[in-house]
Amino acid sequence: MSTTPGEVRRIVQSVSSAFGRWDCLKVNELSAVMSTVTAPWWFTGRHALELHLGRSWREHDDIDIGVCRMDIGALHGLVPSWELQVAADGNLHAWDGTSLSSDRHENNLWVRRPGGTWAFDIVIGDGDRDRWRYRRDPTFSLPWNLAVLQSPNAVPYLAPALQLLFKSVDPRPKDHVDAEVVIPTLDAWSLALLDVRLLRGHPWLGIVAAHRHGMQGPNVHDILDLRHRADVTVWVDGGWGIDALLGEQTRPHGDLDLAIPTRHWSTALAALASESFLLVRDDGPHNAVFGNEAGLLVDLHAYDDSTTVTGPDGIARQGPNGLAYEADGFCGSGIIDGRPVACMSAEFQMRSHTGYDFDADDRRDVIHLHQRFAIPLPAEYQS
Numbered sequence: 405m406s407t408t409p410g411e412v413r414r415i416v417q418s419v420s421s422a423f424g425r426w427d428c429l430k431v432n433e434l435s436a437v438m439s440t441v442t443a444p445w446w447f448t449g450r451h452a453l454e455l456h457l458g459r460s461w462r463e464h465d466d467i468d469i470g471v472c473r474m475d476i477g478a479l480h481g482l483v484p485s486w487e488l489q490v491a492a493d494g495n496l497h498a499w500d501g502t503s504l505s506s507d508r509h510e511n512n513l514w515v516r517r518p519g520g521t522w523a524f525d526i527v528i529g530d531g532d533r534d535r536w537r538y539r540r541d542p543t544f545s546l547p548w549n550l551a552v553l554q555s556p557n558a559v560p561y562l563a564p565a566l567q568l569l570f571k572s573v574d575p576r577p578k579d580h581v582d583a584e585v586v587i588p589t590l591d592a593w594s595l596a597l598l599d600v601r602l603l604r605g606h607p608w609l610g611i612v613a614a615h616r617h618g619m620q621g622p623n624v625h626d627i628l629d630l631r632h633r634a635d636v637t638v639w640v641d642g643g644w645g646i647d648a649l650l651g652e653q654t655r656p657h658g659d660l661d662l663a664i665p666t667r668h669w670s671t672a673l674a675a676l677a678s679e680s681f682l683l684v685r686d687d688g689p690h691n692a693v694f695g696n697e698a699g700l701l702v703d704l705h706a707y708d709d710s711t712t713v714t715g716p717d718g719i720a721r722q723g724p725n726g727l728a729y730e731a732d733g734f735c736g737s738g739i740i741d742g743r744p745v746a747c748m749s750a751e752f753q754m755r756s757h758t759g760y761d762f763d764a765d766d767r768r769d770v771i772h773l774h775q776r777f778a779i780p781l782p783a784e785y786q787s
Contacts, residue, residue: 426465428467437524462578474532490510504528512528536551543685544684568608569601583611588615600659633675634672636675645753649750654768660700660702663707666707669690681700682694690705733748736749
């Protein structure tokens with residue numbers, strides 16, 4: 405796994421103080437320096453968050469600029485006025501102008517006046533001419549206009565949700581402070597990105613959940629109507645599927661889970677793309693999450709309805725080219741926002757909520773199913 409700019413700096417400084425001290429430039433000073441670089445660049449780190457909010461809330465010990473790996477050659481314009489050193493794996497070595505390898509963890513350039521103190525850090529980002537790409541998960545990419553934003557005075561910076569995503573891996577106390585300040589201010593799209601990209605159980609998810617817009621009943625029908633126009637078979641699954649069975653919304657929902665036949669997969673993706681939904685998490689060939697700028701998240705689950713396979717437990721499941729949905733689970737019907745929908749059965753929902761570390765929402769859903777349909781509680785929910 406690649407290291408963050410802060411991790412690189414801490415590693416190098418812990419190895420030897422001979423690398424010298426830092427005396428960072430200010431935002432306006434660094435903007436002036438980078439104005440001579442012909443390739444796109446942007447502020448990252450804490451300064452990106454401050455540029456988004458237009459204010460500061462704690463002291464700085466660094467300043468970072470992002471440049472795409474394919475544009476590294478444009479940094480030649482900084483030489484000879486500036487000295488650039490590659491920071492990788494706890495060491496520094498002079499940059500000779502050649503390309504930098506992600507495999508060798510060459511993701512940072514430290515910059516200083518020749519013989520002076522370190523002035524700023526260049527973080528090497530990934531992507532191509534059309535899209536920014538997340539280094540920690542190359543399946544996640546966004547158009548550049550969503551990845552890099554501009555302040556009112558046209559200073560470019562990494563979008564706050566993406567910056568927080570980087571900070572979320574092994575967060576330090578100051579990263580938690582940044583999250584507590586920034587997350588409540590984010591728009592629906594940014595909250596949705598964090599909602600789906602933060603790891604399950606991450607402490608920041610509670611802050612996100614308190615402010616996210618989520619998926620409302622009318623939004624569900626907008627998505628289902630889109631599927632109907634595209635002639636795609638869908639079954640409502642997950643939390644909304646349970647509320648459909650209950651005939652009422654019992655809790656907030658961050659997304660909409662839909663089960664679709666694998667033969668409709670490409671058609672479903674095209675329908676979502678026609679409404680500006682973007683892939684925000686790829687969970688494999690038969691499961692993907694899509695989001696739009698309104699903050700709506702759709703979690704697609706594909707099943708193979710061409711055949712069934714009976715397992716050692718005697719249960720017939722769809723397959724093998726898709727997720728192993730129980731074949732008799734596709735018989736539910738329910739109501740969402742006053743309209744009938746096809747959904748997974750109550751018995752299937754109960755069984756599918758077992759065998760993993762469930763959370764409070766899972767427990768609440770299972771209790772509702774137990775009370776409404778008299779289905780026995782699974783053993784793990786009886787304590």
